[in-house]
Amino acid sequence: MGTGLSAHREGPPGPAAVAALLDAARGGSRRAVGRLLTLAEGPERGVLLDAIDAGPVRVVGVTGPPGAGKSTTIAALVGAYRERGLRVAVLAVDPSSPYSGGAILGDRIRMAQHVSDPDVLIRSLATRGHLGGLAAAVPAALRVLAALDFDVVLLESVGVGQSEVEIAAVADPTVVVLNPGAGDAVQAAKAGLLEVADLLVVNKADREGAAQTVRDLHVETGLAVLTLVAIRGEGVPELVEAIEAHHRADDPDRRAARARVQVLSLAQTLLRSHPDLDGLVAEVGDGRSDVYGAARRLLALPAE
Ligand SMILES: Nc1nc2c(ncn2[C@@H]2O[C@H](COP(=O)(O)OP(=O)(O)OP(=O)(O)O)[C@@H](O)[C@H]2O)c(=O)[nH]1
Numbered sequence: 001m002g003t004g005l006s007a008h009r010e011g012p013p014g015p016a017a018v019a020a021l022l023d024a025a026r027g028g029s030r031r032a033v034g035r036l037l038t039l040a041e042g043p044e045r046g047v048l049l050d051a052i053d054a055g056p057v058r059v060v061g062v063t064g065p066p067g068a069g070k071s072t073t074i075a076a077l078v079g080a081y082r083e084r085g086l087r088v089a090v091l092a093v094d095p096s097s098p099y100s101g102g103a104i105l106g107d108r109i110r111m112a113q114h115v116s117d118p119d120v121l122i123r124s125l126a127t128r129g130h131l132g133g134l135a136a137a138v139p140a141a142l143r144v145l146a147a148l149d150f151d152v153v154l155l156e157s158v159g160v161g162q163s164e165v166e167i168a169a170v171a172d173p174t175v176v177v178l179n180p181g182a183g184d185a186v187q188a189a190k191a192g193l194l195e196v197a198d199l200l201v202v203n204k205a206d207r208e209g210a211a212q213t214v215r216d217l218h219v220e221t222g223l224a225v226l227t228l229v230a231i232r233g234e235g236v237p238e239l240v241e242a243i244e245a246h247h248r249a250d251d252p253d254r255r256a257a258r259a260r261v262q263v264l265s266l267a268q269t270l271l272r273s274h275p276d277l278d279g280l281v282a283e284v285g286d287g288r289s290d291v292y293g294a295a296r297r298l299l300a301l302p303a304e
């Protein structure tokens, strides 16, 4: 067929190929969805952004230390949203170590009840080594998902202190999942997780010490802290309601604050790959230029 679909196999796809992929994806082709999201990850995302005109999509961020129960929590949330008839996408983001086959397999098992549901999409977003990394890939991926009529996107990221601020900037709310015990709270504080949290959840509340951890976290942050036994679905309705309540309370100031972080992190990403950067750095390094002037030239600002 002359749809332009074949064009994407060689070199960058054109607008016609992107449109054909969108049609195929809307028609239920998971392969087409995957291809669109792969475009969002890489340097060809420009054609995607030009071709897709979609409004915002609801994004719920779920972050926390490794093994805290983020995926289990997300699987429970997917179930709750599906009961309400919403189309749900799960995007697992790990900027430092893109999901290995094994990790995806583990999540697939957790998500087993959802993988065959045509109204649920589960995908990991690999950003290592790709132009612009996370800051550039996530908004493009969200635009694809919005265009495919997903109602809510659940964004899972491992909270190890690198990308939480960027993730939090696209999510409303950002849910931080921790476990009972002082160790998690300390680790979360160190990783800057408490600052990005809109909602704090102590998962694995079937274990000892949950009530104490809830109290400690409340004192430290002033936030309401929910308890969860994600593996049994306990506390999930309360979590869904807290997410809804937070979303309802969104206002222009909060939207502007999130937009500010997004613009700044994307701008910094673009500056890192600016074609003039290496030349300016060399000039400053060997004393031919002064650092103030070089910074202004990089930003194309007039000299002071
Ligand atoms: N006891 C108990 N175990 C849980 C609960 N929720 C999750 N787990 C277990 O904790 C382990 C990690 O759960 P995941 O959901 O994979 O955690 P994660 O935060 O997504 O892990 P990574 O993505 O690898 O960082 C699994 O063995 C789960 O079965 C819970 O409420 N109680």
Ligand SMILES: [Mg+2]
Residues within 6 Å of the ligand: 070, 071, 072, 107, 156
């Ligand atoms: Mg996980």
